[in-house]
Amino acid sequence: MRFKEDIQSGKFVVTAEVGPPKGTDLSEMIHRLEGLKGKVTALNVTDNQSAVMRVCTLAVAKIITDMGIEPIYQMTCRDRNRVGLQSDLLGASALGIKNVLAMTGDHPVLGDHKNAKPVFDIESVQLLEIINGLNAGHDMAGLELKGKTEFFAGAVVAPEANPFEPQFAKFEKKIKAGAKFFQTQAVFDMAKFMKFMERAKEYNVPIMAGILLLKSAGMARYLNQFVAGVSVPQELIDELASADKPLQKGIEIAGRQIAELKEVCAGVHVMAIGVEDKVPEILAAAGL
Amino acid sequence: MIVAETKSLEEIRTMLNSYDRVLIVGCGTCVAVCHTGGERAVNLLGTTLRLARKVEGRDIEIGEQTVIRQCDFEYLDQVQNVDKYQVILSLACGVGIQGMARKFPNIPVLPGVNTTFMGFNEEYGYYTEMCKGCGECILDVTGGICPIARCAKSLLNGPCGGTNNGKCEIDLTRDCGWILIYDKMNNMGQRDKFMKINGPKNHRKANNLRYMDLRNWI
Ligand code: SF4
Ligand code: SF4
Numbered sequence: 001m002r003f004k005e006d007i008q009s010g011k012f013v014v015t016a017e018v019g020p021p022k023g024t025d026l027s028e029m030i031h032r033l034e035g036l037k038g039k040v041t042a043l044n045v046t047d048n049q050s051a052v053m054r055v056c057t058l059a060v061a062k063i064i065t066d067m068g069i070e071p072i073y074q075m076t077c078r079d080r081n082r083v084g085l086q087s088d089l090l091g092a093s094a095l096g097i098k099n100v101l102a103m104t105g106d107h108p109v110l111g112d113h114k115n116a117k118p119v120f121d122i123e124s125v126q127l128l129e130i131i132n133g134l135n136a137g138h139d140m141a142g143l144e145l146k147g148k149t150e151f152f153a154g155a156v157v158a159p160e161a162n163p164f165e166p167q168f169a170k171f172e173k174k175i176k177a178g179a180k181f182f183q184t185q186a187v188f189d190m191a192k193f194m195k196f197m198e199r200a201k202e203y204n205v206p207i208m209a210g211i212l213l214l215k216s217a218g219m220a221r222y223l224n225q226f227v228a229g230v231s232v233p234q235e236l237i238d239e240l241a242s243a244d245k246p247l248q249k250g251i252e253i254a255g256r257q258i259a260e261l262k263e264v265c266a267g268v269h270v271m272a273i274g275v276e277d278k279v280p281e282i283l284a285a286a287g288l
Numbered sequence: 289m290i291v292a293e294t295k296s297l298e299e300i301r302t303m304l305n306s307y308d309r310v311l312i313v314g315c316g317t318c319v320a321v322c323h324t325g326g327e328r329a330v331n332l333l334g335t336t337l338r339l340a341r342k343v344e345g346r347d348i349e350i351g352e353q354t355v356i357r358q359c360d361f362e363y364l365d366q367v368q369n370v371d372k373y374q375v376i377l378s379l380a381c382g383v384g385i386q387g388m389a390r391k392f393p394n395i396p397v398l399p400g401v402n403t404t405f406m407g408f409n410e411e412y413g414y415y416t417e418m419c420k421g422c423g424e425c426i427l428d429v430t431g432g433i434c435p436i437a438r439c440a441k442s443l444l445n446g447p448c449g450g451t452n453n454g455k456c457e458i459d460l461t462r463d464c465g466w467i468l469i470y471d472k473m474n475n476m477g478q479r480d481k482f483m484k485i486n487g488p489k490n491h492r493k494a495n496n497l498r499y500m501d502l503r504n505w506i
Contacts, residue, residue, distance in 0.1 A: 078441075082488060104448045107440050107458045118441065122488045125445040129485065140488070158449045166470035170446035173485055185449060228452035 001098050003042040003070055004152040007181055007206045013267030014288065015072060015183070015208065016279045017044035018064070020055035026063065032277045033064060039280045042070040042099060044183070044269070048079060051111025058088060062095050072154070073097050076105025081121035086130065086139055093134075093149040100153045101183065102127040102174075125170070128153055128177035155179035157207075158229035159196035160189050168199065175203050183269040185229045186212035187261065188236070197264050206266030211257055213272040213282065214250040217241035251278055255285025262286070289318035290381040291415045292325065292401040294333070301340060303398050304377065308347060310337070311373040312400070313388065314354035315380030322415060324401050325379040327354040333379070333400065349373075358384025364391040405437075423493030429486060431472035436489075438465030444486040446470065 007013045016036060021029050036043060043064055047057045061071035073092050075085065089100070104124045108116040122130070130140045137148035155174040161167040171182070187193045187209045200207055212230070214220050217240040220232040236253060243249035258268050272278050294300075304310055312330050320326025334350045341348040351373060355363040358380035364387055370376065375396045378385040382403040389397040407415035420437045426444070427434060436442045440458045447466035450457025454467045473482045 104441060104443065106450065109440075109458045120441040120443065121491065123441065123443045123445060123448075125485055126488050129487075156449060161447075161449065161451065162453050163467060165474070166447045166451070166467055167449075169470065169479070169482060172483060173445050176483075177485055228450045228457055 001070055003072065003099055004180075006041055007208075007266055010266070012262060012288075013041040013206075013208065014039075014270065014283060015042045015044060015267065016040045016270045016272060016276060017046055017072075017074075018060070018276050019046045019049045019273065020057065020060040022052070022054045024055070026055065026060070029060075030063070030067070032275070033067065033069065035277055035280055037068050039283060040069070040270075041267070042072050044072040044074055044101060047074045047076045047103075047105065048111070049106075051078065051106045051108045051113070051116075053111070053113055058092055058095070058097075061092065061097050065096060070099070071097055072099040072101050074101045074103060075127065076103050077120055077123050077127060078105035078108065079119055081119050082130070082140060085122070085127065086134065089131065089134055089149060089151070090145075093151065098150060098152055100131060100151045102131065102153055102155050102179070124155060125173050125177045128155060128174060128179055132178040152180055153178060154181040154183065156185065157182050157196075158185035159187065159193050160185065160231060161229040164192075164196075168196075171200070172203070175205055179205065181205065181266070182207045184208065184210040186210045186223075186271065187257070188230070188232050190260070193261075194264065208267040208269045209261045209265045211254050211261075211268050211270045211282070213254050213270070213275065213278065214240055214246075215275070216246040216250070247275070247278075251281050252285055254282045255287075258282070258286035258288065262288075289321055289407065289409065289415075290383075290403065291322050291405050291407040291417075292319045292381050292403045293322075294324050294329065294379070294401050295399070297336060297340070300333070300377070300400060301337070304337070304348075304375065307375045309349045309351075309373045310375055310377055311351040311353065311367075311370060312377045312379065313358070313367055314352075315358040315378075315384045316354050316356045319379065319381055319384075319401060320354075321409065323413075325354075325381075325384075329379055330354050333377075358387050360387070361391065364388065367391070370395060421494070422489070423498065424490050426486065426489075429481060429484070431469050431476065431478065431482075433465060433469045433472060435465050435469060438463075438468070440465075444489065446482075 045057045045061045061073045064071050102124050108118050131151050131153045134149040137145050157171045217237050220237045223230045240246050240249055270279055314330035315325040330352045334352045355366050357363045377398050377400045378388045379400045385399050405417035406419050408418045410416050417437045422436050440456050451464040456462045456464045
């Protein structure tokens with residue numbers, strides 16, 4: 001378990017993420033992750049990402065642990081109430097999982113079970129407080145646990161969100177609630193990001209910049225249209241559009257971004273949706 | 289006020305398919321304002337159903353009445369000649385429909401409307417849900433804007449990452465409740481208050497078998 005030690009000691013950390021597949025056949029996912037061992041400090045396992053139903057995060061976090069990759073267990077508040085969330089956290093702890101990323105989660109109407117009843121019994125800020133409580137040896141009802149957890153809890157922030165002030169207020173609340181590190185939404189607008197980093201500095205919490213691998217100009221346009229808090233600049237879209245091999249170009253762009261962000265962040269979080277096996281190439285392009 | 293929408297004609301016709309003598313009872317209060325339950329709505333539905341049956345070549349006898357409120361026995365006493373009918377179709381909110389079903393235990397009472405929410409009359413014919421009746425009002429810490437009703441995730445501590453130019457991630461035509469709350473509190477000089485972490489809600493107050501007993505008080 002190096003993630004916590006590395007990030008706290010100021011070492012530059014690299015995380016990537018994997019979305020569990022929809023179905024019981026995990027062989028392809030495992031195949032894509034094999035090359036990541038030793039290349040990334042830790043790997044996020046997403047939680048029914050975009051509200052699309054998939055294999056549960058906990059199972060995949062355990063599977064990658066067994067592969068020798070340290071997991072960051074993403075936990076959203078969308079699908080479980082406070083009983084379920086705490087119960088899963090205890091289970092994760094029992095399985096040796098240490099890193100948790102607390103998030104509210106996308107609304108079900110954005111996913112593939114649109115008629116689902118959203119839970120949102122609690123939300124990200126409160127979940128962070130709950131995790132602190134479990135670490136201190138009690139559940140949120142104040143009842144004592146037989147054996148406490150030792151979670152290293154983090155949270156997310158969207159530095160390019162519009163409007164930004166309310167997002168920043170929530171970022172502050174998350175720190176107050178016990179977030180020990182942050183991964184950001186994909187960063188494209190350097191000026192905005194630098195402004196955020198400047199203000200975040202005084203809080204003294206490690207921030208990992210989100211790097212999203214652009215696979216084509218079409219994907220970039222889609223992000224601009226449909227994903228909140230992400231805006232890909234036109235130059236990058238043009239660059240991708242005119243490239244012979246857009247994916248290769250995307251890898252080059254991501255590498256460039258990492259090299260640039262390396263100076264200002266505690267680390268980077270690389271999102272290579274569906275092509276996690278390309279992460280080592282991205283890191284190589286960044287000179288890491 | 290309580291907002292409801294009339295069920296589709298198809299749905300109502302299916303519900304009434306096996307009946308030939310129907311009493312439609314409207315409610316003259318909340319749902320009359322949103323054109324769902326008042327005298328005109330009762331009239332319009334009655335006419336439409338008669339026409340539809342005529343096209344089918346079947347007879348139907350429809351009675352039309354409207355009372356001031358269906359959520360109060362005092363007004364339900366005014367419903368007349370129920371014995372002449374096989375079924376009551378109520379155009380009131382869910383409370384009124386259930387009141388009707390209690391008042392007339394021997395005749396089926398059918399819902400003619402879908403009760404949607406408690407809303408504010410923004411402008412003529414346009415309503416916004418304002419309260420979910422959660423039983424633990426927190427408007428004091430949210431600048432008088434309800435996040436339970438006006439945030440799609442009923443969050444308690446600020447906007448989610450999905451807020452998009454001040455709109456909600458699930459519907460870009462609707463304001464993000466938390467941006468409204470932040471702006472309002474910030475403008476009132478209450479950013480400090482906003483920064484306080486609000487703990488998890490006590491959902492027991494919303495999930496219990498609720499009642500209010502003022503009998504000794506009045
Ligand atoms: S906090 Fe509860 S009682 Fe108050 S307005 Fe919102 S839903 Fe209604
Ligand atoms: S965008 Fe705003 S209103 Fe919509 S779920 Fe997020 S915080 Fe709530």
